[in-house]
Amino acid sequence: MIAQNFEYETPATLEEALELVADGSAKVLAGGMSLIPLMKLRLAVPEKVVDLRRVPGLNSIRAAEGRLHIGALVTHYELESTPLVRRSCPLLAAAAASIGDVQVRNLGTLGGSVAHADPAADYPAALQALEAGIRIAGKSGERTVSAAEFFVDTFTTALEPGELVVEVSVPVEAAGNGVSYQKCDQLASGFALVGVAARVAKEGGKVSMARVGVTGLAGSSYRAENVEALLAGTAGNAQDVTRAAAAVAEGKEANSDIHASADYRAHLARVYTARALRAALGTAG
Numbered sequence: 329m330i331a332q333n334f335e336y337e338t339p340a341t342l343e344e345a346l347e348l349v350a351d352g353s354a355k356v357l358a359g360g361m362s363l364i365p366l367m368k369l370r371l372a373v374p375e376k377v378v379d380l381r382r383v384p385g386l387n388s389i390r391a392a393e394g395r396l397h398i399g400a401l402v403t404h405y406e407l408e409s410t411p412l413v414r415r416s417c418p419l420l421a422a423a424a425a426s427i428g429d430v431q432v433r434n435l436g437t438l439g440g441s442v443a444h445a446d447p448a449a450d451y452p453a454a455l456q457a458l459e460a461g462i463r464i465a466g467k468s469g470e471r472t473v474s475a476a477e478f479f480v481d482t483f484t485t486a487l488e489p490g491e492l493v494v495e496v497s498v499p500v501e502a503a504g505n506g507v508s509y510q511k512c513d514q515l516a517s518g519f520a521l522v523g524v525a526a527r528v529a530k531e532g533g534k535v536s537m538a539r540v541g542v543t544g545l546a547g548s549s550y551r552a553e554n555v556e557a558l559l560a561g562t563a564g565n566a567q568d569v570t571r572a573a574a575a576v577a578e579g580k581e582a583n584s585d586i587h588a589s590a591d592y593r594a595h596l597a598r599v600y601t602a603r604a605l606r607a608a609l610g611t612a613g
């Protein structure tokens with residue numbers, strides 16, 4: 329199908345872009361990988377589309393004060409392939425590399441993916457495990473929210489009408505931490521039936537830090553703090569991992585659709601959590 333007619337704006341500054349989206353009626357265009365199909369299907373019928381791609385400063389990646397600051401327009405391919413990201417935040421690079429196919433990764437952006445908040449998207453699992461910060465700009469100023477606050481529900485975020493995602497920041501991974509992103513993908517699209525991101529550290533033979541982020545299972549991504557607590561302080565052996573991973577779906581309402589039932593998704597979550605933890609522990613220290 330062909331999209332309904334719309335006005336097309338190409339602001340040259342962030343201020344101009346914020347002005348154009350201020351009343352909340354326009355749709356922002358980044359990579360277009362989610363928005364354009366929605367417009368063609370007429371599931372989105374915006375009267376105005378504001379293309380962010382000429383706004384300077386939204387496509388940089390820089391390290392400062394122990395964090396990586398990644399502009400909203402940085403593409404999945406740039407995250408997957410930039411040496412600074414691969415070295416400083418291998419978990420995010422791995423999540424980016426697992427997205428869709430090469431065409432989608434060439435055009436799709438980090439900011440577009442987080443703003444879209446598809447419950448099966450890959451980044452949210454990594455961003456929850458990384459305790460990422462999402463920097464949001466609006467006409468009245470800027471604010472930064474944690475990933476845990478940002479991802480509210482299916483296709484729902486903490487963004488208010490008229491606000492844009494401008495940057496995502498993640499910690500530079502400490503030397504010796506082990507990380508892994510493991511997903512069971514829906515074969516036609518690559519989206520996660522379930523995806524689990526794990527970060528661990530070991531000290532004196534014990535797990536001293538564990539962070540687990542989950543996508544695909546429920547309406548929104550989440551940090552599995554119960555799994556983290558069960559693993560912390562253990563030796564991180566096979567039994568410890570299986571026992572901790574068993575708790576990953578507890579208290580969550582698992583999604584059920586044509587791709588997987590709720591029970592099967594919960595089962596996948598336990599299996600992929602154990603896999604991610606084992607892989608992360610295998611490289612920790």
Ligand SMILES: Cc1cc2nc3c(=O)[nH]c(=O)nc-3n(C[C@H](O)[C@H](O)[C@H](O)COP(=O)(O)OP(=O)(O)OC[C@H]3O[C@@H](n4cnc5c(N)ncnc54)[C@H](O)[C@@H]3O)c2cc1C
Nearest residue numbers: 356358359360361362363428436437440449450493518519
């Ligand atoms: C065939 C196919 C396979 C895919 N497979 C996967 C997969 O395996 N894993 C996965 O995670 N994703 C997958 N995707 C989705 C892909 O990652 C998209 O790139 C992503 O969801 C949206 O990013 P975008 O830059 O294209 O955003 P757009 O499509 O341009 O925008 C998406 C939404 O976000 C809003 N938006 C965009 N940028 C901003 C911003 N800076 N601030 C506020 N709002 C903004 C737009 O208004 C729109 O509502 C797939 C997509 C396709 C088409």
